[in-house]
Amino acid sequence: MGAFLEFRPLDEGSVIEYIKGVPALSSKLALGKNEEDITVKEVGDGNLNFVYIVSNNSVGYSFVIKQALPYIRCIGESWALTKERAYYESEALKEQGAITKGQHVPQVYHYDHTMSLIAMRYLEPPHIILRKGLIAGIEYPLLAHHMAHFMAHTLFFTSLLFRSTTHHKRHVAKFCGNAAMCRHTEQVVFSDPYQISQYNHWTSPYLDHDAEVLRHDNLLKLEVADLKSKFCERAQALIHGDLHTSSVMVTHDSTQVIDPEFAFYGPMGFDIGAFLGNLILAYFSQDGHVDQLNDRKSYKEWILKTIEDTWNLFYNKFIALWDEHKDGAGEAYLSAIYDNPELQLLVQKRYMTDLFHDSLGFGAAKMIRRIVGVAHVEDFESITDAVKRANCERRALDFAKTLLKDRKKFEGITEIVSAIQEF
Amino acid sequence: MGAFLEFRPLDEGSVIEYIKGVPALSSKLALGKNEEDITVKEVGDGNLNFVYIVSNNSVGYSFVIKQALPYIRCIGESWALTKERAYYESEALKEQGAITKGQHVPQVYHYDHTMSLIAMRYLEPPHIILRKGLIAGIEYPLLAHHMAHFMAHTLFFTSLLFRSTTHHKRHVAKFCGNAAMCRHTEQVVFSDPYQISQYNHWTSPYLDHDAEVLRHDNLLKLEVADLKSKFCERAQALIHGDLHTSSVMVTHDSTQVIDPEFAFYGPMGFDIGAFLGNLILAYFSQDGHVDQLNDRKSYKEWILKTIEDTWNLFYNKFIALWDEHKDGAGEAYLSAIYDNPELQLLVQKRYMTDLFHDSLGFGAAKMIRRIVGVAHVEDFESITDAVKRANCERRALDFAKTLLKDRKKFEGITEIVSAIQEF
Numbered sequence: 001m002g003a004f005l006e007f008r009p010l011d012e013g014s015v016i017e018y019i020k021g022v023p024a025l026s027s028k029l030a031l032g033k034n035e036e037d038i039t040v041k042e043v044g045d046g047n048l049n050f051v052y053i054v055s056n057n058s059v060g061y062s063f064v065i066k067q068a069l070p071y072i073r074c075i076g077e078s079w080a081l082t083k084e085r086a087y088y089e090s091e092a093l094k095e096q097g098a099i100t101k102g103q104h105v106p107q108v109y110h111y112d113h114t115m116s117l118i119a120m121r122y123l124e125p126p127h128i129i130l131r132k133g134l135i136a137g138i139e140y141p142l143l144a145h146h147m148a149h150f151m152a153h154t155l156f157f158t159s160l161l162f163r164s165t166t167h168h169k170r171h172v173a174k175f176c177g178n179a180a181m182c183r184h185t186e187q188v189v190f191s192d193p194y195q196i197s198q199y200n201h202w203t204s205p206y207l208d209h210d211a212e213v214l215r216h217d218n219l220l221k222l223e224v225a226d227l228k229s230k231f232c233e234r235a236q237a238l239i240h241g242d243l244h245t246s247s248v249m250v251t252h253d254s255t256q257v258i259d260p261e262f263a264f265y266g267p268m269g270f271d272i273g274a275f276l277g278n279l280i281l282a283y284f285s286q287d288g289h290v291d292q293l294n295d296r297k298s299y300k301e302w303i304l305k306t307i308e309d310t311w312n313l314f315y316n317k318f319i320a321l322w323d324e325h326k327d328g329a330g331e332a333y334l335s336a337i338y339d340n341p342e343l344q345l346l347v348q349k350r351y352m353t354d355l356f357h358d359s360l361g362f363g364a365a366k367m368i369r370r371i372v373g374v375a376h377v378e379d380f381e382s383i384t385d386a387v388k389r390a391n392c393e394r395r396a397l398d399f400a401k402t403l404l405k406d407r408k409k410f411e412g413i414t415e416i417v418s419a420i421q422e423f
Numbered sequence: 424m425g426a427f428l429e430f431r432p433l434d435e436g437s438v439i440e441y442i443k444g445v446p447a448l449s450s451k452l453a454l455g456k457n458e459e460d461i462t463v464k465e466v467g468d469g470n471l472n473f474v475y476i477v478s479n480n481s482v483g484y485s486f487v488i489k490q491a492l493p494y495i496r497c498i499g500e501s502w503a504l505t506k507e508r509a510y511y512e513s514e515a516l517k518e519q520g521a522i523t524k525g526q527h528v529p530q531v532y533h534y535d536h537t538m539s540l541i542a543m544r545y546l547e548p549p550h551i552i553l554r555k556g557l558i559a560g561i562e563y564p565l566l567a568h569h570m571a572h573f574m575a576h577t578l579f580f581t582s583l584l585f586r587s588t589t590h591h592k593r594h595v596a597k598f599c600g601n602a603a604m605c606r607h608t609e610q611v612v613f614s615d616p617y618q619i620s621q622y623n624h625w626t627s628p629y630l631d632h633d634a635e636v637l638r639h640d641n642l643l644k645l646e647v648a649d650l651k652s653k654f655c656e657r658a659q660a661l662i663h664g665d666l667h668t669s670s671v672m673v674t675h676d677s678t679q680v681i682d683p684e685f686a687f688y689g690p691m692g693f694d695i696g697a698f699l700g701n702l703i704l705a706y707f708s709q710d711g712h713v714d715q716l717n718d719r720k721s722y723k724e725w726i727l728k729t730i731e732d733t734w735n736l737f738y739n740k741f742i743a744l745w746d747e748h749k750d751g752a753g754e755a756y757l758s759a760i761y762d763n764p765e766l767q768l769l770v771q772k773r774y775m776t777d778l779f780h781d782s783l784g785f786g787a788a789k790m791i792r793r794i795v796g797v798a799h800v801e802d803f804e805s806i807t808d809a810v811k812r813a814n815c816e817r818r819a820l821d822f823a824k825t826l827l828k829d830r831k832k833f834e835g836i837t838e839i840v841s842a843i844q845e846f
Binding site (some may be wrong): 010084160164165166168169172173174176179182183186191194195196218221222225228232233234235236331332334337338339340342343346347414 | 455583587589591592593595596597599600602603605606614617618619641644645648649651652655656657658659661755756757759760761762763765766769770774830
């Protein structure tokens, strides 16, 4: 399949050498004819991997080469992380791409197991990372609709609502191989924020006390244990596993979900919560981005509306898929048993309420870890005034703690939006 | 490994021929010297497999050969069931044997994948199937202690309380291969009793109305869906998967758990519930076994005490294992986070309460399926008077329905025992 016989970390120079050995890629670039027009640019600004944009400027064609190295890029070689993650990323991209008919996931052109390398569609400008758009105060009118579509489809079609047990367990087994990535999430989301860890940091000294209080909050830790148990044990659907706002690239009309290297069969609420939780972080960061030109008031309203619309649209799309496929191969609710409209309503209501509470819990846990854990978010990091930043972060942290502990008291997304506004 | 090059169903005649080709087995029997002393007896009285006791009477040595055929024995070739189950049975026997130090599981001498065959220890007389002992009214003073030990150890040591995520997911993946057996359980426990199925039967016409009411009980079906979802999705520990009272062989001093061919990583409560639920069935069947010599009153008390002791001993043993290993490799509750006695109590209480409610729910579902589903229990089937049998079954069925719906209202096992007595 690949050009190199053994694993070798690429750099901007060796990328072209690699592509020359892969006909599927070199032909895409028309490589050989006008090699001087080929450019390679390393753009990996994520935490984990190296990403190269390879372009033939004379034919105006580009694609992306993403390579996983056996450690975490933003930490360095001291924090090992299996490069096998590239395999699960490529498998998830293919599956999510097929399910969403290529609408919201970049197409995979080539996967090289030896090199832990994926070649895929280049998401051309004006695509930017959603988080950067949120910091800049840009509204995306289709974002809620697209994300609801992505989540409803990828989660529904990989669950037992659509699949047989046999089919489901075969896929669950395959993604059990991505255990190292799950373990990483367990550490950074469910463990490190609640214990002393060399990688934790926060806006010090302002949040020192907050971080300390968190580590002694018994009731919070009791709830975190429940969420961690669901994350580790419940194979509900193929989840993206890291669906924050830097895993989404957007334009005015396009929404593309990238980087599913944490994909495995886990609880659906972990994806929904990641997305909603990061929108709530974006909301609480807005006060730090106010300037003379923009008081961010209407943008904060837009974020709240996007949170509300995302859940409501997700809910409706998910239920519509369920109704459409209720006589299909899915084995969770056989139509001969769940055979009357009243009962169908009852089971759907309970399913969606449980999913809502899961999403709130996971969303809150993801918020907390971004404030006192190892990896922070640019929404807050880009607020240069530390006092202002700490104030924004403290409000987000306090809201997340309430959300995590009291999540089962909330009955719908409008209550969440009100709670955010009133906080 | 084996004597035959391809799968072939054995019979009493060909068993010896098979053993001759397996040195590990023929040497055990001292085969070759006094072949005329070898006897083979088919004794499989279970629902699924063929079981042969092979003995050399001159040396007084016996072992068991168990072969899985690709269908369900008690139904016939019309209900296919993968013979791969023998692999999972042998893996589970080895794992449970190692965990319980051989105390409560027969030793495996030989496994032949091609033949779907296991040779294992013969559980010599006076070992009998526990269910037969319960029907005969025999008390087993160590039963609760032994079963609590078996369940606490096998469930604790295969859970994330003891294991790392990496270790856990590797084993989960392996047992995902036993999906066909899971699917069978899903059908007979969680589906068929609640729909019209050609295999369902009950003591007709007496229970016709009860079976019909069950199929229209929306609230019950709502709860059954929750349990089914846990069964299909929650990989909590390596469970036996079929831990009723015919999967246990007993003497006054010995308790041996057999037949784990349904083993997979599922919810712990499914095992605990299977055992307790079948004891409750035994309790409700006792009135059908009253005769002039024995009013069964004190035996019913003994069954209730065994139910209570089993849970309480299980609880204490499980918590003791947890405390003992809380600083070990288990990743569910890191000791640096769950770092004070008050919090440790809180998490253990919640964990055990959830497990208790799961056990009640699964136990109730297992009771129901034994009364209106495909496979019934000898406890009731041996009551020849159909009216008397139907009355016993109806009480058990009604109690199970209450237990399933109201399980979360019960806080402890004494409340369950009282509820049974007062029913």
